[in-house]
Amino acid sequence: MRIGIICYPSYGGSGVLATELGKRLALRGHQVHFISYDRPFKLDRFHENIYYHEVEVIDYPLFKFPPYMMALASKIAEVSKWANLDLIHVHYAIPHSVSAFLAKQLVKDKRLPILTTLHGTDITIVGHEPQFYDITKFSIEESDLVTAVSSSLKEETTKIFKLDKEIRVIYNFVNPEEYHRLSMPGLRERFAEPAEKLIIHVSNFRPVKRLKDVVDVFSLIKKEIPAKLLMVGDGPDGSAIHQYINSIGLSESVWFLGKQERVIELLSISDLCLLPSEKESFGLVALEAMACGVPVVASDTGGLPEVIRDGETGYLLPVGDTKSMAKKALLVLQTEGLWQEMSHRGRLFAANNFHIDRIVEEYEKVYRELLSN
Numbered sequence: 207m208r209i210g211i212i213c214y215p216s217y218g219g220s221g222v223l224a225t226e227l228g229k230r231l232a233l234r235g236h237q238v239h240f241i242s243y244d245r246p247f248k249l250d251r252f253h254e255n256i257y258y259h260e261v262e263v264i265d266y267p268l269f270k271f272p273p274y275m276m277a278l279a280s281k282i283a284e285v286s287k288w289a290n291l292d293l294i295h296v297h298y299a300i301p302h303s304v305s306a307f308l309a310k311q312l313v314k315d316k317r318l319p320i321l322t323t324l325h326g327t328d329i330t331i332v333g334h335e336p337q338f339y340d341i342t343k344f345s346i347e348e349s350d351l352v353t354a355v356s357s358s359l360k361e362e363t364t365k366i367f368k369l370d371k372e373i374r375v376i377y378n379f380v381n382p383e384e385y386h387r388l389s390m391p392g393l394r395e396r397f398a399e400p401a402e403k404l405i406i407h408v409s410n411f412r413p414v415k416r417l418k419d420v421v422d423v424f425s426l427i428k429k430e431i432p433a434k435l436l437m438v439g440d441g442p443d444g445s446a447i448h449q450y451i452n453s454i455g456l457s458e459s460v461w462f463l464g465k466q467e468r469v470i471e472l473l474s475i476s477d478l479c480l481l482p483s484e485k486e487s488f489g490l491v492a493l494e495a496m497a498c499g500v501p502v503v504a505s506d507t508g509g510l511p512e513v514i515r516d517g518e519t520g521y522l523l524p525v526g527d528t529k530s531m532a533k534k535a536l537l538v539l540q541t542e543g544l545w546q547e548m549s550h551r552g553r554l555f556a557a558n559n560f561h562i563d564r565i566v567e568e569y570e571k572v573y574r575e576l577l578s579n
């Protein structure tokens with residue numbers, strides 16, 4: 207098949223997922239055309255069967271805001287004709303599914319089915335802002351097929367937009383051949399003493415991630431056992447959390463590592479992953495942590511209960527309940543044999559339920575269905 211993939215190129219779960227999906231589809235013999243405003247950061251070298259088309263947005267003094275949605279629509283239409291694409295797979299509804307809808311109108315003489323994959327914040331935060339509500343609902347309804355990355359997101363989308371349209375669930379995935387616990391001689395020692403536990407948090411440092419809770423849980427853990435915290439990522443709450451850490455005297459115990467391309471290495475030296483988000487449609491980092499044998503303590507919200515097995519591969523606690531999160535973290539870190547069990551179960555659970563090959567086959571099935579309609 208010849209597949210157009212529209213995604214955000216930057217760091218973030220939806221862009222990573224879309225890029226890894228495209229790479230795997232290309233390996234399976236499909237021709238994949240990425241269309242975005244920048245080269246997806248995981249497309250770092252030449253790949254057979256993969257093309258990248260950059261969306262150029264013209265700069266003109268009259269335009270306070272560059273017309274990206276139109277530029278993307280034109281590019282999708284152009285590439286669809288030029289490469290004779292069979293279908294368009296849009297990741298993240300806003301504004302991608304609207305641009306894909308416009309592109310479809312532009313190439314009226316050609317069949318161009320659109321699959322929209324909803325990732326979470328396109329619906330839960332952005333999609334129901336009053337000014338985006340109608341257009342997001344419209345673009346979902348006009349897509350030929352819609353998938354969501356968890357049942358929780360499917361239900362929430364159906365409810366928020368009062369949809370009759372069926373939404374399918376196709377979970378996010380991990381590649382266990384890539385994501386597994388690596389031996390990283392010397393790396394752990396750079397961040398922690400042998401007796402210290404290493405806790406990790408990875409995110410885009412947005413308010414939804416509740417960074418203060420990450421630090422509060424860590425602070426409670428540290429009162430009981432020697433530990434260090436790795437903060438991986440960056441974003442709008444970065445400065446505030448730095449200040450908070452300084453104000454409670456923890457700056458010597460926290461490492462800020464910024465955005466990292468290879469979190470596998472950092473996960474491989476970590477003992478526990480904290481994800482106390484307000485909301486999380488899936489929580490890709492929790493899956494990646496489990497694949498690397500790291501138990502996860504997270505909020506019992508959104509799609510996280512579909513990814514983490516409470517009491518088996520980690521623990522789920524109410525949003526904001528930092529005391530209980532710390533208690534469970536200490537339990538897994540201090541109980542003889544429990545960490546090993548959870549780590550092992552996490553790796554198995556990730557590989558058995560979210561294996562890249564299995565999920566990519568599900569997408570291929572949906573593509574075939576779109577082409578046969």
Ligand code: GMT
Binds near residue numbers: 485
């Ligand atoms: O808002 C974000 O955190 C970014 C967003 C994205 O596009 O990467 O994350 C969402 O999509 C990921 C991939 O499907 C999910 O793993 C995240 O849970 C989801 N974020 C939220 O729901 C907050």
